Amino acid sequence: MTLAVASSGLTKRFRSGQVAVDGVDLAVPAGSVYGFLGPNGSGKTTTIRLLLGLIRPTAGSHRLLDAPMPQAARDVLPRIGALVEGPAFHPYLSGRANLRRLDAADRTVSPSTMDTRIDAALERVGLLAAAGKRYRFFSLGMRQRLAIASALLRPRDLLILDEPTNGLDPQGTREVRSLLSALAAGGATVVLSTHLLSEVEQVCTHVGVMHLGRLVAQGELAALRAGAAPRIEIRTSRPDLAREELSRLGLTDAARQGDTVTAQLGDVAPEAIAPALVHADVPIVGLRVLTADLEEMFVELTGEGFDVTG
Amino acid sequence: MSPANTPAGRRSADETRAVETSAGEARSTDHEPAGGGRRWSTRLFRSELWLIFGRRRNWVGLAVLCSLPIVINVATKVSAPTGGGPDFFVNITSNGLFAALASLVLELPLFLPVAVAAISADAIAGEANLGTLRYLLAVPAGRTRLLAVKFGAIIVFALVATLLVAVVAAVLGLILFGGGPFTTLSGTAIPFGSGALRVLLACLYVTVMLAALGAVGLFVSTLTEQPIGATIAILVLALGSEIADAIPQLHAIHPYLLTHYWLSFGDLLRDPMAFDRTVPGLLSAAAYIAIFASAAWARFTGRDVAS
Numbered sequence: 316m317t318l319a320v321a322s323s324g325l326t327k328r329f330r331s332g333q334v335a336v337d338g339v340d341l342a343v344p345a346g347s348v349y350g351f352l353g354p355n356g357s358g359k360t361t362t363i364r365l366l367l368g369l370i371r372p373t374a375g376s377h378r379l380l381d382a383p384m385p386q387a388a389r390d391v392l393p394r395i396g397a398l399v400e401g402p403a404f405h406p407y408l409s410g411r412a413n414l415r416r417l418d419a420a421d422r423t424v425s426p427s428t429m430d431t432r433i434d435a436a437l438e439r440v441g442l443l444a445a446a447g448k449r450y451r452f453f454s455l456g457m458r459q460r461l462a463i464a465s466a467l468l469r470p471r472d473l474l475i476l477d478e479p480t481n482g483l484d485p486q487g488t489r490e491v492r493s494l495l496s497a498l499a500a501g502g503a504t505v506v507l508s509t510h511l512l513s514e515v516e517q518v519c520t521h522v523g524v525m526h527l528g529r530l531v532a533q534g535e536l537a538a539l540r541a542g543a544a545p546r547i548e549i550r551t552s553r554p555d556l557a558r559e560e561l562s563r564l565g566l567t568d569a570a571r572q573g574d575t576v577t578a579q580l581g582d583v584a585p586e587a588i589a590p591a592l593v594h595a596d597v598p599i600v601g602l603r604v605l606t607a608d609l610e611e612m613f614v615e616l617t618g619e620g621f622d623v624t625g
Numbered sequence: 626m627s628p629a630n631t632p633a634g635r636r637s638a639d640e641t642r643a644v645e646t647s648a649g650e651a652r653s654t655d656h657e658p659a660g661g662g663r664r665w666s667t668r669l670f671r672s673e674l675w676l677i678f679g680r681r682r683n684w685v686g687l688a689v690l691c692s693l694p695i696v697i698n699v700a701t702k703v704s705a706p707t708g709g710g711p712d713f714f715v716n717i718t719s720n721g722l723f724a725a726l727a728s729l730v731l732e733l734p735l736f737l738p739v740a741v742a743a744i745s746a747d748a749i750a751g752e753a754n755l756g757t758l759r760y761l762l763a764v765p766a767g768r769t770r771l772l773a774v775k776f777g778a779i780i781v782f783a784l785v786a787t788l789l790v791a792v793v794a795a796v797l798g799l800i801l802f803g804g805g806p807f808t809t810l811s812g813t814a815i816p817f818g819s820g821a822l823r824v825l826l827a828c829l830y831v832t833v834m835l836a837a838l839g840a841v842g843l844f845v846s847t848l849t850e851q852p853i854g855a856t857i858a859i860l861v862l863a864l865g866s867e868i869a870d871a872i873p874q875l876h877a878i879h880p881y882l883l884t885h886y887w888l889s890f891g892d893l894l895r896d897p898m899a900f901d902r903t904v905p906g907l908l909s910a911a912a913y914i915a916i917f918a919s920a921a922w923a924r925f926t927g928r929d930v931a932s
Contacts, residue, residue, distance in 0.1 A: 364931065367762075369763065393765070399759050399760070402756075403756025404755070405755060407681065408679075416676070420672070
């Protein structure tokens with residue numbers, strides 16, 4: 316399978332000694348929508364900066380659209396639209412003038428099509444009417460939309476978007492989501508860095524999870540999910556007894572919450588549980604097998620801690 | 626082009642190829658160029674000039690630069706100088722063109738350096754501070770190209786600022802004091818046109834001096850993400866050089882100071898023109914430009930852009 320983004324051992328150690336990105340081997344299949352997940356400070360943005368050649372790796376290498384970086388940057392970066400660490404534009408220029416400036420920096424596009432391309436990009440993000448305003452008067456959502464528009468100034472083969480729905484209202488979030496789907500349907504590969512798991516569940520085909528600078532999981536979303544440990548949930552009027560019985564059956568991590576008991580299913584067949592519980596005099600009100608949802612998977616991989624890991 | 630092997634990916638690659646083909650056929654017309662094909666274009670440079678000259682802050686700065694020639698002319702009209710005072714002052718009443726030279730003499734120690742410092746500090750540090758630098762580099766603008774464009778724009782700004790001061794001063798001077806034959810500093814009279822040409826040469830000389838400061842500023846600008854800090858650092862260097870130049874005990878280093886030859890443009894108004902200070906001045910500026918533009922390039926092309 317062709318990879319739109321492939322890195323091997325990508326590492327960035329800052330002068331402070333902090334290792335922000337540690338031996339990351341990204342594999343983003345062409346045509347996929349790749350959810351790049353990780354808690355704040357896990358190294359997602361630094362990885363994106365490395366990919367775009369804004370910072371140089373301490374070790375490792377990577378390829379974008381099958382071309383070696385940074386050697387092929389001049390040829391390959393025009394085919395990539397990027398949003399890195401939030402929008403950034405000149406505050407005293409209008410939205411449109413800011414897009415003109417970025418377009419002027421691109422030597423591979425025709426100036427004669429600039430206005431049509433800018434209009435099309437603004438239209439796609441719903442900013443056409445407000446584009447004449449100075450950027451300093453834009454709301455956060457409008458700024459975000461303008462940044463997305465700048466990534467769409469020309470047809471792209473790869474989009475690397477760092478938290479594109481940050482600051483958007485629910486409607487804007489939905490629009491961006493459908494925009495991403497449309498881009499993916501058009502054949503572009505999308506790398507979507509985010510911490511919104513619902514976003515990933517709705518649009519992504521592949522997922523990579525960063526934690527403490529390392530890529531701790533990567534693969535097809537469906538496969539990752541299937542690999543995650545399922546749990547069983549039992550509702551009963553005798554929860555304590557149920558918990559004991561589940562533990563006796565060999566299920567681990569049995570926990571009670573109100574009249575509900577859950578446990579890690581492990582190797583035990585789910586159909587064997589109900590008869591065993593009934594046999595042990597546990598009245599069953601409800602029984603459910605839970606496949607791991609993304610949030611649980613995420614927490615399992617990156618830890619419960621709320622603290623930002625420096 | 627790397628054809629993706631998903632059906633959707635293949636479609637995109639085909640589309641891109643179609644664009645390339647049509648461009649290949651129609652290269653002579655103004656069509657979309659082949660993917661990855663680069664063209665020589667002044668678009669980024671023009672965009673850069675627009676950024677500088679479209680910004681209100683810079684308009685205010687230029688207006689401040691223009692206020693001094695007005696003050697000088699009006700003051701001279703109200704009370705004609707009787708000798709003494711800065712260079713060229715006594716000559717204004719004999720020929721309005723001298724107002725341009727007097728203005729440059731007064732603006733060179735501080736006002737023009739402040740203007741060039743502010744613009745050159747903005748070059749990289751300003752874009753880094755706004756975060757626009759990362760987006761320009763992701764386009765990709767190319768680091769060397771961006772630096773060249775920035776330096777070119779600084780030089781254009783220095784030229785515009787110098788000419789603006791000179792033109793405002795000269796026009797007002799000619800209105801208030803008249804023109805006519807131009808008396809050189811050697812006492813000979815040359816036609817008005819030749820005199821004006823000499824003044825233009827002086828302006829170009831001043832521009833080259835300011836371009837040297839701009840090169841220093843460009844380098845300082847690659848060191849930081851704070852344009853204000855960069856502006857102050859550049860001014861400290863310029864004014865420090867002027868102060869060192871005024872301390873006689875430091876005469877051994879005087880010829881190497883950035884500002885040492887700045888006011889030598891007066892030599893261009895002698896008859897014949899004197900080059901014993903202006904040529905070293907130009908060489909000194911060229912050396913400063915070569916050294917600091919190279920340093921800026923070395924620093925910027927190797928730097929991590931983490932802003």
